[in-house]
Amino acid sequence: MGIPPRRPLSKKARTLQAKKRRFSRSGMASASLSSEIATPGVKLTEGEGRLPKVVLTSAGGSEADIYLFGGCVTSWKVSNGKDLLFVRPDSVFNKQKPISGGIPHCFPQFGPGTLQQHGFARNMDWSITQSENVDGDPAVTLELKDGPYSRSMWDYSFQALYKVSLKAKSLSTELIVTNTDKKPFSFSTALHTYFRASSGAASVRGLKGCKTLNKDPDPKNPIEGKEERDTITFPGFVDCIYLDAPAEVHIDNGLGDVIAIKNSNWSDVVVWNPHLQMEACYKDFICVENAKINNVQLEPKQSWTAIQKLFID
Numbered sequence: 001m002g003i004p005p006r007r008p009l010s011k012k013a014r015t016l017q018a019k020k021r022r023f024s025r026s027g028m029a030s031a032s033l034s035s036e037i038a039t040p041g042v043k044l045t046e047g048e049g050r051l052p053k054v055v056l057t058s059a060g061g062s063e064a065d066i067y068l069f070g071g072c073v074t075s076w077k078v079s080n081g082k083d084l085l086f087v088r089p090d091s092v093f094n095k096q097k098p099i100s101g102g103i104p105h106c107f108p109q110f111g112p113g114t115l116q117q118h119g120f121a122r123n124m125d126w127s128i129t130q131s132e133n134v135d136g137d138p139a140v141t142l143e144l145k146d147g148p149y150s151r152s153m154w155d156y157s158f159q160a161l162y163k164v165s166l167k168a169k170s171l172s173t174e175l176i177v178t179n180t181d182k183k184p185f186s187f188s189t190a191l192h193t194y195f196r197a198s199s200g201a202a203s204v205r206g207l208k209g210c211k212t213l214n215k216d217p218d219p220k221n222p223i224e225g226k227e228e229r230d231t232i233t234f235p236g237f238v239d240c241i242y243l244d245a246p247a248e249v250h251i252d253n254g255l256g257d258v259i260a261i262k263n264s265n266w267s268d269v270v271v272w273n274p275h276l277q278m279e280a281c282y283k284d285f286i287c288v289e290n291a292k293i294n295n296v297q298l299e300p301k302q303s304w305t306a307i308q309k310l311f312i313d
């Protein structure tokens with residue numbers, strides 16, 4: 001019996017096949033593409049530099065962009081169209097450098113340390129493993145696994161799952177790191193969130209009483225202290241770690257918005273503004289980063305989970 005002749009593909013099937021070919025060439029997850037495309041409010045598109053980008057659109061009118069390169073959320077637009085995140089004007093979208101803006105990952109090192117600054121996760125292609133839409137609220141889960149590039153720096157087998165969920169007034173992320181190796185490993189991590197702001201008018205509340213590690217003037221030898229202020233402002237260069245921070249912190253972006261950052265298991269917060277080190281853009285953002293500064297130790301098969309929720313009134 002010969003091979004039966006193939007039925008010609010419909011236009012929709014041809015487009016899907018072409019997309020699958022395009023993204024699998026660059027190492028992206030093609031297996032998940034069809035289910036991803038079938039999920040309302042979740043779309044895989046080409047972003048800047050033709051890099052694959054997931055766009056989430058909620059029934060409540062909010063929108064979020066997530067680049068697979070770096071697993072980086074670059075935009076969170078609330079229903080009035082305002083983007084509450086910031087991407088630095090010096091960002092490049094060519095995989096030669098991490099995307100400098102939005103919510104880059106720092107993993108498996110916050111730094112400074114023996115690996116590259118902030119680790120390699122922001123320099124690797126993540127893939128889509130799942131997408132869903134619950135009552136008009138979309139979510140996508142990205143995955144990062146070790147490969148030759150990560151192994152050359154950090155010789156461990158791991159899986160990181162990163163679920164980004166969008167609602168009308170919130171953007172949530174859940175990070176699950178699993179040790180898939182036969183030996184234990186340890187890591188530090190952060191979500192290096194860039195909030196659009198008028199830095200001269202912006203402030204952060206909720207960190208009073210925390211133990212601080214001030215990285216100014218020397219990031220390699222931070223000065224220990226305690227935060228005495230109710231409200232942290234940005235009159236100059238700021239680079240400070242807050243240890244054992246509370247589960248909720250508030251940002252006034254100086255542009256008319258108050259954003260609540262709620263978290264579970266992100267024990268620390270980093271507050272950063274480069275001031276004159278980045279003369280072109282320091283006035284336009286502040287970074288408030290949920291972080292895990294002290295190492296998390298994972299035995300084989302163990303996982304660590306942390307959730308960050310950004311809310312707007």
Ligand SMILES: O=P(O)(O)OC[C@H]1O[C@@H](O)[C@H](O)[C@@H](O)[C@@H]1O
Nearest residue numbers: 117118192215219239270272289
């Ligand atoms: O320019 P990068 O690699 O994204 O890092 C920016 C800053 O990130 C902050 O989290 C650090 O506390 C700073 O010390 C650092 O300079």
